[in-house]
Amino acid sequence: MSDAVGSDELQVEIVEREACFRGFYALDRLRLRHSLFRGGMGPEISRELFVRHDAVCVLPYDPQRDCVVAIEQFRVGALDKSARPWLLEPVAGLIDKGESPEAVAYREAQEEAGVTLQALWPVTSYYPSPGGSDERVYLFVGRCDSQGVGGLHGLAEEGEDIRVHVMAFDQALAAMQAGRFDNAASIIALQWLALNREQLRQVWR
Structure with missing residues (x-):
């Protein structure tokens, strides 16, 4: 199931979020699409996210x-x-x-x-x-x-x-x-x- 976040003009669609590592810090892998400045949604991309305390x-x-x-x-x-x-x-x-x-x-x-x-x-x-x-x-x-x-x-x-x-x-x-x-x-x-x-x-x- 995908989730959409963002403002009315710019949106992010999270296709999948995978927990890759959990320790003192954490690492997630996200598959997502986001709005383009020229309009429409971009292609699906994969990004690793280092999850830290503030x-x-x-x-x-x-x-x-x-x-x-x-x-x-x-x-x-x-x-x-x-x-x-x-x-x-x-x-x-x-x-x-x-x-x-x-x-x-x-x-x-x-x-x-x-x-x-x-x-x-x-x-x-x-x-x-x-x-x-x-x-x-x-x-x-x-x-x-x-x-x-x-x-x-x-x-x-x-x-x-x-x-x-x-x-x-x-x-x-x-x-x-x-x-x-x-x-x-x-x-x-x-x-x-x-x-x-x-x-x-x-x-x-």
Whole structure:
């Protein structure tokens, strides 16, 4: 049986959806047809879909010291394409059933960086790789006091080994421009902060 989803103008007809793998993540195979911009329906196509929990990313920012807190950890996705697969990132975590993105941001900041967030500023939400994944990321900047922040963090039972960095904003921006921050959440958060930093400092100070 096929299902149709979409607006009145553009439609997707799902012919079949097969569960190919179920583990911590999941993989589905879909046979579908969708509307064409020139009109009518296109041919049936097959697509694999990586089914993931939605995620939260939060960049802790200290408006008094004009510093950001970044975490560094090994990432298997960078293993084959980076000489150094330890990446600089914002704090991040997956949203469990019944959790709000805000609750995840506060929890993960404490677990991954030892940071107690005082407030959150929503930046945006987006699909990081919609060509093959249904994950949606909720991105925040979080107000914090960076004094005394640093060291090693993470939950051993989750295999986390995290090093925390406190960086002056200008230093972090230069690191991004040099390619040290090379993941979407970091780049979006730092560019947003570059555009909105003065407003944020006025509100949060």
